[in-house]
Amino acid sequence: MKDPGWPEGYARRVLDEVDSTNAEGLRLAKSLAGPTWIFAHRQVAGRGRRGRAWTDPAGNFAASLVLKPAEPPGQAALRSFVAALALHDALSTLVPGAELSLKWPNDVLLSGGKLAGILLEGSGSGRVMDHLVIGIGVNLAEAPPGAEGAVPPVSLRQGTGAEVAPETLLAHLAHAYAARETVFGARGFGPLREAWLARAARLGEEVIARTMRGETRGLFETVDAEGKLVLKTEGGRVAIAAADVFFERGT
Template sequence: MAWPEGYGRRVLAEVDSTNAEGARIAGTLAGPEWILGLRQTAARGRRGRAWVNPPGNFAASLVMRPSEAPEVVALRSFVASLALYDAVSAVVGDATGLALKWPNDVLLHGGKLAGILLESVAGHLVIGIGVNLIAAPGAELVEPEAVQPVSLLAETGRRVAPEALFEALAASYALREAAFVAYGFAPIREAWLSHAARIGEEIVARTGSSEHRGTFETVDERGNLVLKTSEARRAIAAADVFF
């Protein structure tokens, strides 16, 4: 698969965190740049949580300088998750069992295969992506009610090298990014919803101060999770979702 034109590429044998490296180099870049870390020593997930990432798993970040308003820039979590869905489907040759969990996880057979972390650094956006290619964290490292992690190898029997997924992801992201810039969020939203997990089912959305239980109706034009609860129809901008 050809590397997309206009995107830089660097592969590091070891790094503390590809997002941290992205933040360090952001100011030196002339254009968007992908970073692949073959080994991470201080990987991070959402809300500062540790991300278990043994060698053989996938850890990469895209550094870019978008020009839109912050609320539009944030919608790239959907662009990235769609691109990752495309890339995993391409390297495995099958999309069976893959689904997208709001706001930015990729599921396989109901388990968490991958997570995405967006960070803003001095006008730049760093999109970090971690995928359990060969190993998943043990249940003891996961919140009791959270979706349990799974690995691609255990679920499909397919051993995929990080470099192979890197090539596929860069290509798929470039296509989704071009569509997002040209046509806006509407087609990205429609495509994301076509792969969404648990639409029409009851879920729980927890913020730092509250919990909402209701039917997952949709994602709105701002990327909010829309829940139909017993009290009202709620649009939630940020939360942890539990099934």
């Protein structure tokens, strides 16, 4: 596979080992001059959404992109869709024909199993984000144990037989992200929303969205202009800003 080259305007730092690439990104954010990828050969204390642990067996992928968006939090958060699309782009290039899809709000699926997760963290002053860290973990070589009731994890090797080195994925992902970010900056969320929906898992099917306050069951109708999940329920259309989404049949 031809190396796409490193995108102009993006720096990178490669570490042998780190607790968490997101934690490192947050520590370094103020000192970085511009967009920077932080990649680790080994991550020993990765984390996912809602403080869950993220396990990284050897050969899997762990990296974070640190940005200084200077935007309102809601606008900056739409980069979870930018990152998901970029990861889908990179994996599709590296493993043509892989059955990939995107699960709201921030997972990439392979043949229905969870292949990758994306975690956004950051801080701001006033009404804008000072910095945003986009963490990406991909089960390239091995799938860790899954949580009960969640989408079962799968690895790229297990699901496709493909062997992709983490460094190779980093180069393709950085290239794909830069391209998607350019579209986002020039044209806004609209084109990315359409591209994301074209790759969405279970669109038009019944899903369950669970929050700390309860759950909402309905047909996955769309994602709105703010990135919210829109469900068609018995009581009408409901837009959900943040939740864990579960599929039927126990997944």
